[in-house]
Amino acid sequence: MSFAxxxxxxxxxxxxxxxxxxxxxxxxxxxxxxxxxEGAGGSAPYxxxxxxxxxxxxxxxxxxxxxxxxxxxxxxxxxxxxxxxxGLRQAKRRVALLTALCDLAGTWPLERVTGALTDFADLAVxxxxxxxxxxxxxxxxxxxxxxxxIAVAGGMVALAMGKMGAGELNYSSDIDLICLFDETRxxxxxxxxxxxxxxxxxxxxxxxxxxxxxxxxVFRTDLRLRPDPAVTPVCLAMEAAERYYExxxxxxxRAAYIKARACAGDIAAGERFLRALRPFVWRKHLDFAAIxxxxxxxxxxxxxxxxxxxxxxxxxxxxLGRGGIxxxxxxxxxxxxIAGGRDxxxxxxxxxxGLAALADKGWIPHDVAGTxxxxxxxxxxxxxxxxxxxxxxxxxxxxxxxxxxxxACLTGRDEADLRADLTRRxxxxxxxxxxxxxxxxxxxxxxxxxxxxxxxxxxxxxxPALRSGRATEIFNRLKPELLRKLGQAARPEEALAAxxxxxxxxxxxxxxxxxxxxxxxxxxxxxxxxxxxTDLARHLARNAGVFDAVIGGDFFAPWPGAAALKAELAAGLxxxxxxxxxxxxARRWAKEWHFRVGVHLLRGLMEPEEAGRAYADLxxxxxxxLWPAVQLDFARKHGPCPGRGAVVxxxxxxxxxxxxARSDLDVIVIYxxxxxxxxEGRRPLPSRTYYARLTQALVTAMTAPxxxxxxxxxxMRLRPSGNQGPVATSWLAxxxxxxxxxxLWEHLALTRARVVAGPSDLAADVEAFRxxxxxxxxxxxxxxxxxxxxxxxxxxxxxxxxxWEAKLGRGRMQEIELVAQAIALISGKPVRQVPRALRGAxxxxxxxxxxxxxxxxLFWALQIxxxxxxxxxxxxxxxxxxxxxFVARLTGQADMVALEAALQRQxxxxxxxxxxxxxxxxxxx
Numbered sequence: 040m041s042f043a044x045x046x047x048x049x050x051x052x053x054x055x056x057x058x059x060x061x062x063x064x065x066x067x068x069x070x071x072x073x074x075x076x077e078g079a080g081g082s083a084p085y086x087x088x089x090x091x092x093x094x095x096x097x098x099x100x101x102x103x104x105x106x107x108x109x110x111x112x113x114x115x116x117x118x119x120x121x122x123x124x125x126g127l128r129q130a131k132r133r134v135a136l137l138t139a140l141c142d143l144a145g146t147w148p149l150e151r152v153t154g155a156l157t158d159f160a161d162l163a164v165x166x167x168x169x170x171x172x173x174x175x176x177x178x179x180x181x182x183x184x185x186x187x188x189i190a191v192a193g194g195m196v197a198l199a200m201g202k203m204g205a206g207e208l209n210y211s212s213d214i215d216l217i218c219l220f221d222e223t224r225x226x227x228x229x230x231x232x233x234x235x236x237x238x239x240x241x242x243x244x245x246x247x248x249x250x251x252x253x254x255x256x257v258f259r260t261d262l263r264l265r266p267d268p269a270v271t272p273v274c275l276a277m278e279a280a281e282r283y284y285e286x287x288x289x290x291x292x293r294a295a296y297i298k299a300r301a302c303a304g305d306i307a308a309g310e311r312f313l314r315a316l317r318p319f320v321w322r323k324h325l326d327f328a329a330i331x332x333x334x335x336x337x338x339x340x341x342x343x344x345x346x347x348x349x350x351x352x353x354x355x356x357x358x359l360g361r362g363g364i365x366x367x368x369x370x371x372x373x374x375x376x377i378a379g380g381r382d383x384x385x386x387x388x389x390x391x392x393g394l395a396a397l398a399d400k401g402w403i404p405h406d407v408a409g410t411x412x413x414x415x416x417x418x419x420x421x422x423x424x425x426x427x428x429x430x431x432x433x434x435x436x437x438x439x440x441x442x443x444x445x446x447a448c449l450t451g452r453d454e455a456d457l458r459a460d461l462t463r464r465x466x467x468x469x470x471x472x473x474x475x476x477x478x479x480x481x482x483x484x485x486x487x488x489x490x491x492x493x494x495x496x497x498x499x500x501x502x503p504a505l506r507s508g509r510a511t512e513i514f515n516r517l518k519p520e521l522l523r524k525l526g527q528a529a530r531p532e533e534a535l536a537a538x539x540x541x542x543x544x545x546x547x548x549x550x551x552x553x554x555x556x557x558x559x560x561x562x563x564x565x566x567x568x569x570x571x572x573t574d575l576a577r578h579l580a581r582n583a584g585v586f587d588a589v590i591g592g593d594f595f596a597p598w599p600g601a602a603a604l605k606a607e608l609a610a611g612l613x614x615x616x617x618x619x620x621x622x623x624x625a626r627r628w629a630k631e632w633h634f635r636v637g638v639h640l641l642r643g644l645m646e647p648e649e650a651g652r653a654y655a656d657l658x659x660x661x662x663x664x665l666w667p668a669v670q671l672d673f674a675r676k677h678g679p680c681p682g683r684g685a686v687v688x689x690x691x692x693x694x695x696x697x698x699x700a701r702s703d704l705d706v707i708v709i710y711x712x713x714x715x716x717x718x719e720g721r722r723p724l725p726s727r728t729y730y731a732r733l734t735q736a737l738v739t740a741m742t743a744p745x746x747x748x749x750x751x752x753x754x755m756r757l758r759p760s761g762n763q764g765p766v767a768t769s770w771l772a773x774x775x776x777x778x779x780x781x782x783l784w785e786h787l788a789l790t791r792a793r794v795v796a797g798p799s800d801l802a803a804d805v806e807a808f809r810x811x812x813x814x815x816x817x818x819x820x821x822x823x824x825x826x827x828x829x830x831x832x833x834x835x836x837x838x839x840x841x842x843w844e845a846k847l848g849r850g851r852m853q854e855i856e857l858v859a860q861a862i863a864l865i866s867g868k869p870v871r872q873v874p875r876a877l878r879g880a881x882x883x884x885x886x887x888x889x890x891x892x893x894x895x896x897l898f899w900a901l902q903i904x905x906x907x908x909x910x911x912x913x914x915x916x917x918x919x920x921x922x923x924x925f926v927a928r929l930t931g932q933a934d935m936v937a938l939e940a941a942l943q944r945q946x947x948x949x950x951x952x953x954x955x956x957x958x959x960x961x962x963x964x
Contacts, residue, residue: 042101046071047145052081053448064091067098075144082449085430089136096133097140104141108134108155112162120170124247127163128254134159139210139427142420143449149416150391152423156208161199163257164216165303167244168192175236182229192304194221195237195274196312200264204298205388209419211426211433213259214248217299221308222276230276237274245273259432264295277312284319294372296320297379298388321380352443352461357422358434362465362472364422367394367415370472374402390415407471414464421461424449436461490526495539504548513552521562528570533920537569537576544580554586561586564638570921571641571908582630582748594635595644598653604632604660612664618672622740625665626747632657637700637907640929647900647929651697658704661741661750662687663796669737677729678720682713685730685767686797686805687737690757694791695871697899699906704741704751707758707792708734711770711801730767738766757788770801777812783825789813790863791871809869816867819882826861827957830854842939843913845902850950852898855891858953887952894949897930897941904929 049071052058061080062068068076080087090097100107111130118126138155141147147155172193176184184193200215202208218241225233241262248257262273266283284292296316301309358364371393379385382400387393391412398408422434424446437443447454490496496518505511521538528534545551555561564586569576579586599607608628615621636653639645645653666687670680691705692698712726724732734755741750759768759776768776777789792809794802839848846852859876862883863869870876874892877883883891904926905913915923915935923935932938 045146050078051448053445061090064094083427127257153207157206161302171240171243181236194224196305196309197303199302204300210423218274241274354438362469366472504545510548534570541576601656608664623747654698655696659795666796678718681715681726683711684798685710689795694793699903708767734767787860790869813869845898850946894945900930
């Protein structure tokens with residue numbers, strides 16, 4: 040399509056005489072192209088001058104604007120450095136003219152206009168840097184550099200910041216650059232000489248771009264976004280910049296680096312620097328405190344620039360004023376800062392793509408994103424037309440009637456319509472963004488009637504979480520609604536006391552209170568939790584960061600399963616180069632998923648059986664994810680695993696795939712050196728020693744208390760020979776032991792064993808051996824006799840348990856599990872899950888099978904519920920109304936009285952069935 044056929048709008052000449060001047064300078068133009076030139080030149084003196092000066096070039100350029108721009112950029116790259124100053128200025132005139140006409144005519148959308156301006160700025164900066172570093176290299180002032188290094192500016196990079204970084208450069212803009220150099224390219228003794236050369240080159244490059252000559256200027260260049268610009272040189276070493284951001288970087292600098300992009304010079308070095316800065320920009324937890332920082336920044340800008348007070352169109356700043364461009368950018372960037380540490384999909388430089396991603400991820404409504412996107416584009420187009428008039432870096436609407444009439448002509452619109460549209464858009468932007476940054480402040484509220492006499496709220500100002508003014512300010516806005524919801528709990532006094540425990544245990548409050556304020560649904564969840572379990576509330580106080588996961592978008596989605604969890608953790612650990620960071624990353628990840636299972640169970644989104652499977656999936660994924668990381672770290676000193684490697688075998692409940700919130704992990708490690716006697720590394724070890732220490736390293740990785748807590752307690756007592764045996768068993772020794780030496784109880788335990796981590800070939804061999812060892816079946820008499828003996832020993836050692844005990848006691852979980860393992864061993868069908876083993880038990884009459892399966896389901900529901908809400912044994916008196924209601928619901932009983940009766944009844948029935956199987960009718964007590 041020709042340029043003329045793509046025109047969708049046309050400016051009108053505000054000054055007809057100047058419009059005719061522009062038209063006479065372009066006698067080749069006709070039709071809508073002529074009207075475009077007349078309207079542009081007649082309303083914008085700057086464009087009038089450009090048309091007069093560049094008309095001959097423009098004639099051919101408008102035949103194919105995209106090709107003309109590409110040719111201009113290619114010609115610049117071929118120009119000699121000594122002709123660059125004039126060549127860049129001529130190119131700037133042509134780019135300015137072409138983009139203005141494409142913009143005014145509507146043949147290019149906003150993103151194409153700003154992209155063309157940005158592409159030219161990138162090229163101009165790149166050529167300027169290389170033109171100025173070249174003489175430094177040729178004169179030997181940059182130590183060790185050769186002609187080949189000119190292509191990467193000697194190791195120097197310019198980071199484009201702000202709109203240039205985002206590819207959104209406006210029509211008459213400064214360019215904000217941070218110039219850095221890669222100090223690792225130089226010997227320490229040459230550092231000062233290298234820095235001096237880069238500083239000289241940076242200053243000269245900035246002058247080449249900024250100086251106004253007879254040919255004009257290229258770009259006004261601002262280098263003040265660098266760290267501490269009052270005292271630092273215009274080009275810094277990357278290491279020094281990184282140190283600054285890690286120790287002193289502020290929220291506005293984090294926001295600035297959302298858009299940062301390596302645009303010129305040594306691009307690869309610049310990208311390495313930006314990768315190193317990711318932990319500074321993108322925080323590991325949701326960062327709602329950034330909202331207040333951004334709001335404070337907006338208020339400071341308004342006060343400094345005088346943009347507060349009543350909104351009027353005359354002189355209104357489209358960038359920084361109420362409802363302007365900056366409010367949309369701050370709205371977008373702040374949301375990105377909040378969640379971008381967790382979700383890489385939000386790490387986008389552009390404002391419009393950022394809004395779309397936030398909407399897709401559920402952080403803002405789609406209609407809000409669409410409205411702000413529409414207003415952003417409209418604001419930017421008005422900003423461009425204001426700047427086209429005189430090539431002035433201004434964002435102010437005209438102050439005079441004449442100025443507004445000129446602006447209306449340049450937009451091709453009726454002035455009254457333009458004014459109404461501007462007012463509407465500015466008002467809507469301010470309304471949509473102001474509520475996010477400055478929610479209404481709630482006053483101090485009276486306590487709800489059920490809590491009138493409570494002394495607890497009076498204590499809250501003394502708690503650590505409320506020691507800062509900022510935390511108190513946010514909390515006071517939350518407090519009325521929070522107290523109202525606590526007052527609506529089944530037992531308001533209990534709920535308030537539990538919330539008081541939670542609040543007292545919080546070490547700090549700003550982040551969490553800001554999180555609650557921005558996401559009111561979390562207050563409902565918190566009230567649910569504290570109303571159900573003071574123990575769980577205390578856990579949350581110590582691990583409040585897990586609330587981040589609730590608003591991550593898919594918190595209430597169906598459980599993904601072990602395979603998806605393993606893939607997610609592996610991807611997360613791959614992003615961490617440091618081993619300790621990997622361990623902390625695994626802990627944060629596991630806590631969030633652990634919390635998710637608990638909330639799903641609490642809210643009735645998972646049944647006890649599903650939750651048990653989910654807890655087991657999480658434990659398996661944690662082991663499978665950390666095992667390779669542990670091996671890699673261990674290999675740095677002692678070399679890779681000798682032979683075929685090692686597998687981690689889950690035993691007990693982990694092997695059976697059913698855990699609760701506080702389960703330990705029973706594991707054993709089996710390794711196969713495959714004839715290799717010694718590892719190959721800086722400090723080689725005999726294979727047996729290697730795998731023993733590697734296993735200890737895994738246990739440490741799982742159990743060590745770190746900044747993010749610990750993952751799991753690990754129990755290895757089920758390994759061959761128990762605590763007396765080595766912590767890791769060789770594959771040959773394991774087979775020999777199990778065939779020739781193992782006790783019957785060890786074969787019982789093996790019925791539930793399952794490989795959860797390690798190389799697939801060895802895992803397959805271990806499972807094949809397990810199946811082969813157990814498939815023959817056993818004579819029932821000695822097995823049942825041994826189980827009866829174990830049952831008596833357990834009862835003597837641990838007692839019968841109390842009325843609310845799920846695991847220990849006659850007819851309860853542990854006894855039923857022993858029976859299931861015995862049946863699996865006797866039948867030669869090593870089924871790991873208790874209900875499946877029982878249902879296939881030929882030794883049991885059908886009624887006894889159903890009795891045991893039903894009892895086991897009840898006791899498991901009690902176990903998983905009790906372990907979620909109580910750190911100690913279940914005590915209905917201490918549990919509170921909410922906790923009792925939860926446990927009763929989970930077990931399918933009307934209340935705790937009915938549950939107690941059901942427990943006694945089913946325990947007796949299950950005990951009787953086990954007695955009958957074991958021939959031990961006299962064991963009833």
